[in-house]
Amino acid sequence: MKQKSLLLLAILGFSLLSGCSTMGVDAWEKDLLAKPEMALDEQPLTDALDDHIYFSKEASSGGRAYAGGGCGCN
């Protein structure tokens, strides 16, 4: 049941987003978004270190990137 409602929510999320095709800016207005510190993967090493810590200490992992794994972390 929960999985069904989650799937519905995901579909709703994506369809809302596709409604966003009117959003956005022209190429010459992307100066601020093009700054390296505005990139979503600005700090990949920090993100990976954090993901590894939380993967080892919490039951949930992933979401932002792959759920990861690959260790018998205590």
Add this chain to the structure above:
Amino acid sequence: MKKNLLLKSALATATMTLIAGAAHAEEEQDRTAPASKEQTIGDWKFDAAFLFYSESDSRVSAIEPVFNANKRLDEDEYLNLKLTVDSLTGASPSGAVASDQPLTFTRPSGNASYTVNANEYPLDDTFKDTRAALAANWTFPVSDMTKAGLGANISKEYDYLSASINGNISYDFNNRNSTLFAGLSYAFDSIDPVGGAPIAFGRMQPVGDPQNKLSDTQDKDTLDLLLGITQVIDRESLFQFNYSYSMSDGYHNDPYKVLSVLDDQGNYFDDGIPVANVLFESRPDERTKHGLFGRYKRYVGGDILDVSYRYMTDDWEIDSHTVDFKYRFALDNGDYWQPHVRYYTQTQADFYQPYLRQDQPLPQFASSDYRLAEYDAITVGLEYGMKTAAGNQWRFSLEMYNQTPTEPEKYGALQQQTLLPDWNAVMLRVNYSF
């Protein structure tokens, strides 16, 4: 006591680092902020990071150096190589409950034992491991609007080997204001626990006696799917939305975790065997997880707001919510301060049990791993970033993590004990990009 000392020394180190950073910033106040180094075709770009992680009460300590090399092969084509080493020492909760009597446990090897004092939370101090991981990723353009990526990872530690491959594709549309992403990852893990993988619910045996363990290697397959969209909202902001699916099949037990068997008075049930009455845990051999993740990032007159929320649910009945908040305050000289707050909360797994009772039938699955219990966790941190005159970047960060579990139901003698104590960790990180 020890915990306070540790926190104090970590704080002192971090303060010194930050003061040094501030002094450096002052010195170079009048210099204009150097631009980030442009990575031209054929250029390598390097990132190094070092993490020091330490838990309270002499639990786990880790040092983790990472080195990353990225080569720009062509206009939109990159090769990325990353090496991570992870060195751990310390003690980890065994899953057993504390008692008003000293408890003796056999070490995983079956060759030695250790004793936990009366009224002390049982930690297994056998724990020592070094892990090395190598990751390679190649991203390349497929067409004007489409990019793809292929990657492979391998991670090896004493008792665990993991290998994975992944592939992804992303498509820009709507004037490059929208990007759709789809990625798939497959991992194969091979597990050779010290002393062998315990038989589910096998009774811990004394040193010298045959242990309830299997000699063959255990394995696990994991398939991950990630679907996402990134959307530019306006000149200053964008958001990201991901759906993730993960399915794993195979050995999910923690081979070093046990459950106490208690009598109707809340004491260890005496079955005449001279080591604590504990059984090795038993988890399902499958797990399916779903996740929704949303993130919003905004440029605020030089500062940057970065917030995200994640909801995860799985068929072990663990639901979790994570909220993450970062705000980067830009300084005039190009340096920055970035406070960070993260809140996490999870429900317990349906088979989580802090202990077993002799007078009740054995369930199909049970684990007393604190990570499968119900708890809240909070991370608070501060990062300082600065650029050198050559355009290289330093980042220093200090974070504190605190986990507060919900204490499970207790009875009889157990009421004198804390089954799930709060714990803290300090994380100190240094990054250098050049």
